[in-house]
Amino acid sequence: MKISKNMEKALNDQIALEANASNTYLAMASWCEVTGYDGGASFFYAQSDEERTHMLKVVHYLNDLGIPATIPAIKAPSGNYKSLETTLKTSLKNEQVVTAAIHKMVEIAQKDKDHSTYAFLEWFVNEQVQEETKFETLLQKFELIGRDKLAINEIDKILAAEATAPADAPA
């Protein structure tokens, strides 16, 4: 089965996006760990692992098509965050960028009449809805619970619970 050069490039770009997302969440996890947000650390370490699985899905998809995946260089994330809320706001923005990239690929697949890649991307479309909702819901906690020390401690506990929540059904 063949896919277009355009699609191939978009999928390789997606590998880089997911790799960078994994690296950014790793930086956030590490920042939470040294700052004393244990729940945030667990949450972001798990999130980083999840992004790596997304990246691997695309790597395997290309390789299975006989198109060797391009493994990219990863950008260094900032690593210095102002607050727990900042990490979650940055995360939501990053996820919105990833969602836009996935939707762009869906459009390419439609244009190419590339039904296989279209079907492959469906999982990612659904995953992004969940990811954005997750971060929106977590950010809402700051409005509901507050931003003082006790409130942040509560939100850190919510993040700990989120980190141990059952992962998405395997795709």
Ligand code: FEO
């Ligand atoms: Fe793989 Fe959170 O996007």
